Amino acid sequence: MITETISSSLREEFVELIAKQTGIEIRSQNYGSMGDNILSRVQELKLSSPQTYYNLLLNSEGEEEWQKFVCLTTNKESYFFRDKGQFSLLRNTLLPELIRRNQRTKSLRICSAGCSTGQEPYSIAILLKELIPDLASWNVVILGIDINRESLAQGKKAVYNTWSFRQVEEDIKTRYFKNSAGYYQLNDEIRQLVKFHQINLARDIMPRLDSDLHDMDLIICRNVFIYFTESAIAHVIEKFFNTLKPNGYLMTGHAELTNNHVKAFQAKLFTESVVYQRRSGEFAHAQPSSSQSFKPTSFDLGVITTQQKQNKIVSTSIKPITPSRSKNIIKSTIIEEVKQKSSNKDEILLTEVKQLFKTKSYHLAQKKLEQILQEFPKNFQGTYLMAELQANLGEYELAKKWCNKAIELNSFNPNPYHILANIAEEQGNLEGAKKALKQVIYLEPNAVSAYVNLANLYQLEGDLKRANKMQQSALKILQTLPTNTSILELGNISAQDLTIQLQQSLSG
Numbered sequence: 001m002i003t004e005t006i007s008s009s010l011r012e013e014f015v016e017l018i019a020k021q022t023g024i025e026i027r028s029q030n031y032g033s034m035g036d037n038i039l040s041r042v043q044e045l046k047l048s049s050p051q052t053y054y055n056l057l058l059n060s061e062g063e064e065e066w067q068k069f070v071c072l073t074t075n076k077e078s079y080f081f082r083d084k085g086q087f088s089l090l091r092n093t094l095l096p097e098l099i100r101r102n103q104r105t106k107s108l109r110i111c112s113a114g115c116s117t118g119q120e121p122y123s124i125a126i127l128l129k130e131l132i133p134d135l136a137s138w139n140v141v142i143l144g145i146d147i148n149r150e151s152l153a154q155g156k157k158a159v160y161n162t163w164s165f166r167q168v169e170e171d172i173k174t175r176y177f178k179n180s181a182g183y184y185q186l187n188d189e190i191r192q193l194v195k196f197h198q199i200n201l202a203r204d205i206m207p208r209l210d211s212d213l214h215d216m217d218l219i220i221c222r223n224v225f226i227y228f229t230e231s232a233i234a235h236v237i238e239k240f241f242n243t244l245k246p247n248g249y250l251m252t253g254h255a256e257l258t259n260n261h262v263k264a265f266q267a268k269l270f271t272e273s274v275v276y277q278r279r280s281g282e283f284a285h286a287q288p289s290s291s292q293s294f295k296p297t298s299f300d301l302g303v304i305t306t307q308q309k310q311n312k313i314v315s316t317s318i319k320p321i322t323p324s325r326s327k328n329i330i331k332s333t334i335i336e337e338v339k340q341k342s343s344n345k346d347e348i349l350l351t352e353v354k355q356l357f358k359t360k361s362y363h364l365a366q367k368k369l370e371q372i373l374q375e376f377p378k379n380f381q382g383t384y385l386m387a388e389l390q391a392n393l394g395e396y397e398l399a400k401k402w403c404n405k406a407i408e409l410n411s412f413n414p415n416p417y418h419i420l421a422n423i424a425e426e427q428g429n430l431e432g433a434k435k436a437l438k439q440v441i442y443l444e445p446n447a448v449s450a451y452v453n454l455a456n457l458y459q460l461e462g463d464l465k466r467a468n469k470m471q472q473s474a475l476k477i478l479q480t481l482p483t484n485t486s487i488l489e490l491g492n493i494s495a496q497d498l499t500i501q502l503q504q505s506l507s508g
């Protein structure tokens, strides 16, 4: 019998932690079930209190427990050919177009993100089987990805009950499934077309060049964003953009995104659904490297250099966040046009600010930023640039304040933590620097520079074991990068040169 209760402040902390870890926004109407899940885990693990459970989830030993908690927290509802309109759009228009486009290479790459127990990717596989007569000679990748390990295991088995067939014609059921005692086993030919991977959309790196998760022709992500926080959506959309081929399509559930989320895409309106096509080029808000660097940093692994006051700015990509989430994608063209104009205005001004940064005209840049932030006080990019600017001017306390504001606006963006780490180090606050770097890694697990800087800090403290571990982690990430990749935060050193330096440091 569970008698514990969860205080409202601890409940808020859980809500925040879940959002950070999974992207899922626990809304007030779901506080009760979240509390029940927490208390049941506390009881199961024989822990002394919900606070102890929170601490377990918070630290690195909690990884396995997250798997269990996530299974309780996610909604797994799915069925075959869910949403007839979207599936007819796929069958009649989108897939035939992709097939034509790839006829020469005979390859097709599709990802179902948040695939739950597999009904969605298998529905796509069945469509492809029907649309491509010589399917066996094609190189088809259909990936089902989801955070929930148990759902994926079920998906691999491909056995479903009748509830999964509520929108399926009898004919499909008899052709592709074998009924065994009221359960339906999908046939092997379709089954082997789909591969499942456990991926946490909120935290994991995408694209992943070391797996199939890259260069997709189509990503379907339906009934997932409805559970996500605003900043998690923005974060995942950018990953999807980078995981699609140019001109590839993103299909979400109806009205799950606003125009603001998908600025980098070309929205295509069909009567059955809107779909988003990746434009060629970079994600709309990717930020070119700044001419200066807060730290041409301590990637020299032996010594940590003291930073010169004028020698700053972190150069990273910046993603803006949009605060409001409309439930209606295209309500009125006029309203959208007005919105578009105002959002373009802040972008134009921000581009000017970045130009001023390049010429080190900080005072002019500050004036422009103040103007932008007066009009768009919740603009993440403007807030972040203000932090960067204050750091450049050596106004560390102000810079920290702006960093914290930026974090409030987008808790998923690691860039403000880069600045905080640099300021802390500059001020001789090694603990603060380590804490901020760990946040960077938490938010961006492949942040090579954060590992290298942490290694330096540990080395400085004489903790060679930890320094070593950080260097090994950096090396592992470097192995996944093309050798000519420039690591901006480490003074544009190439991945190859950094690898050599780290290897030398480890062997010496």
Ligand SMILES: C[S@@+](CC[C@H](N)C(=O)[O-])C[C@H]1O[C@@H](n2cnc3c(N)ncnc32)[C@H](O)[C@@H]1O
Binding pocket: 021, 022, 023, 024, 074, 075, 076, 077, 078, 079, 082, 113, 114, 115, 116, 117, 120, 145, 146, 147, 148, 151, 199, 200, 201, 202, 203, 221, 222, 223, 224
């Ligand atoms: C309601 S189901 C949608 C299934 C399917 N797309 C459909 O529309 O039928 C939502 C799925 O999103 C998954 N999900 C939630 N958060 C996720 C995350 N951070 N990363 C990956 N998958 C996530 C859940 O585990 C769940 O399987």
